[in-house]
Amino acid sequence: MSFLIKRMTVIGVGLMGGSMALGLRERDLVGEIIGVDRRSALDAALELGVIDHAHTQAEEGVKGSSLVVVATPVSAIAPTVKSIAAHLEPDALVIDMGSVKGSIVKQCEAWMPDGVNFVGSHPIAGREHSGVRAAYGDLFDGSRTILTPSDSVSSAAVERAKQIWEAVGSSVEIMDAQYHDRVLAATSHLPHLMAYNVVNTLSDLEDDIRAEVFRYAASGFRDFTRIASSDPVMWRDICIENRDAILDILDRFKNDLEKLSKRVAEGDMDGLYGIFARSRATRARVLEENKILRGE
Ligand SMILES: NC(=O)c1ccc[n+]([C@@H]2O[C@H](COP(=O)([O-])OP(=O)(O)OC[C@H]3O[C@@H](n4cnc5c(N)ncnc54)[C@H](O)[C@@H]3O)[C@@H](O)[C@H]2O)c1
């Protein structure tokens, strides 16, 4: 059988890395999959059939692979890529999955030996669970993936990365890495920070009322805070790596919250109606335009 990828290595076999491995495997697109991670994650990945072979050392694990997928938390991506650079096959392609791209992509591209390419990738797909047991092969189906190569990356490598993402069901768009970080700070990072904060605001209430507050939390609370179940390591790393863009959007949010607070304090009927009506209309329009948000 001729595979799209004969042998690939996934470094960080969790939700995202495991889903990429399964997505390619279930579509018969990959021959052999090597996993690199902690021993316990590797044992689970072997047991689930997500990988064929396991290594705890990335330098060893990338040998013989034409594709290397780095799916570690954001803070480990650049150090990992630096450590494998000298051990990659001459024509290998390295892609990552990090939720922040700017400085990671710049560093990783620069570390690539001649003939080897790093193509920064961010699948806009995921969920609040982590680890390989949460991985599934259709995770990327119907999603968008943003590639953030600089001009120095070969167009053949970008085309190859695009082919891999499309093979697992994602449609690909190209974006400048810094611009990506500003867009994602608004669309993904701000909502996660809000969700975490709302849960903490409620859990800091006085004992007597707190129990009642959580007892009566219903679908509104559940929908709004689903993403507060996400992995704290992932979100710590995103905040550290995308600090400036996150601070910028948080400032805007704080301003808007101040305005809302003022309208509530003043009992401003028209002002409050205006805020809620505009938001509802915007969401309806975005839902209509965006089939990912409609869940299609
Ligand atoms: N979860 C999401 O919804 C989502 C969506 C898009 C992108 N991402 C990005 O994908 C990446 C992976 O996220 P995830 O949700 O799969 O996390 P995860 O916790 O499920 O998996 C990460 C894996 O990396 C391993 N790991 C950590 N440091 C390592 C190292 N130095 N070397 C090898 N393995 C290491 C962990 O043991 C774990 O198994 C992150 O960079 C995240 O920002 C996540």
Ligand SMILES: O=C(O)C(=O)C[C@]1(C(=O)O)C=C[C@@H](O)C=C1
């Ligand atoms: O659906 C979820 O649970 C997610 O959080 C996925 C989500 C997001 O949409 O914000 C989270 C972080 C990623 O970098 C990309 C996707």
